[in-house]
Amino acid sequence: MDRRKSLQTLLLGGAAAGSGLVFNSCKTETTEAVDQAITESSDTYFGRTPAELERLEKLQAEQLFNEHEMETIAALSVVILPPKEPHGGPIEAGVPELVEFMGKDIPEMAPTLLGGLMWLDHKSNTEFGTEFKSATLEQKKQICDAICWHDTEKPLSEQPLEIQFFYMMRGLTVTGYYTSKVGIADLGYKGNQPNVWDGVPQDVLDQHGVAYDPEWIAKCVDQSKRNVIAEWDDEGNLLT
Template sequence: MDRRKSLKAIALGSVATGLAAHGCKPGEEKPEVTDVKAHEPVKWRTDYENKILTEIKEGEDFFNEHQRETMVVLCDLILPPSEQYKGASDADVVSFIDFIARDTESEKMQTDLKGGLMWLDHKCNTENELVFKDATIEQQKAILDEIAYYDPNTPDSERPFEVNFFSMVRNLTMSGFYTTKLGIEELGYKGNMPNVWDGVPQDVLDQHGVAYDPEWIAKCVDQSKRNIAAEWDEEGNLLT
């Protein structure tokens, strides 16, 4: 499995969990997936949520111009574009991270994000006499190779600051990309979809040597009655 597939596999679990509530009931039209950005007020949020989002949106950006440009470079190194796939900047992932940084109540996260960008520039300037965003891809990757891999058995508190910084940005990049229309389309995630249950497939029944009672099937797998709620008598017998 290549790196992109590995990252997608991790992201799919998070996306599936987060989007499970957006399925639809049988007979309802499936909502179209739209590329709504995290900071855009929308009708399905509460008035309070939209108020907070509007305040964040209209507030001052978290990253300055240099920091934003550096983040764009860093995020595209984490999830680069190719002929087959879109990259982080195609989904404007840095705006998502900027929003998260402004929305969070964690001052440590805010400090670590800006401190990590300072570390990248200092490291790159020391080794190449350039700020990180102006270095060559080879120079940038050489720096990231030193901090991109860590021993999972080592507690976060014992890892170097720069290693935790890169891990945080990698996680934010994946979350930001794979919760946009571009990312969801790449995953092939369809969400909860209405279907018709006809019982356990016949080949599975045959494999286990079991069969349905015809009377039970008539009561429980009659699709003409699929929207009728089941009723039971006091002894637990199915009535409808």
């Protein structure tokens, strides 16, 4: 599950932009070797280091939940965060796969997740004569309503398993959805976008008794040159 895609893109993009301006003169054989290793792994896992790549491949090969448990996770996730048009919901965002990945990546979470899934089915069978994933939406909500709040005066670790389980699943569902492509689209987040800077407003310049040098204002605020990369001479003078 490539849940860190957005962060990796930002980090790698920022590093690439910065390297041309600042870091090229400081590179060593060691950093070049690491850069090469990251480049070679980026097609599959978005720039993981070799050690990260090895661990991810190991986790991907393991299986924590069976098919029934994965279906139950999917059913619970859409109760926690119902899908909405046009982007979809937790299933389209890959939340069930993320839950399994996190259960393998952080083994301490696995007993709570596995135990909670067993509790859901036991509760549903006891109350409604069917497993949780097959219950009606109202029946699922009734079960969840009983475990969705915890006593804030008491450590979560000391509260019933089902309370801990729902708390964990709610966090994973919301995090998984809003760090996915569909969740980001649902937020309407567009990321950093270039804008147009026309300099400090004239009334502010007048207020402080300052003015732009015509030569510099032509170089720095000329929007026809906004995509031109700045060049400087050895004495620090702007050439472009």
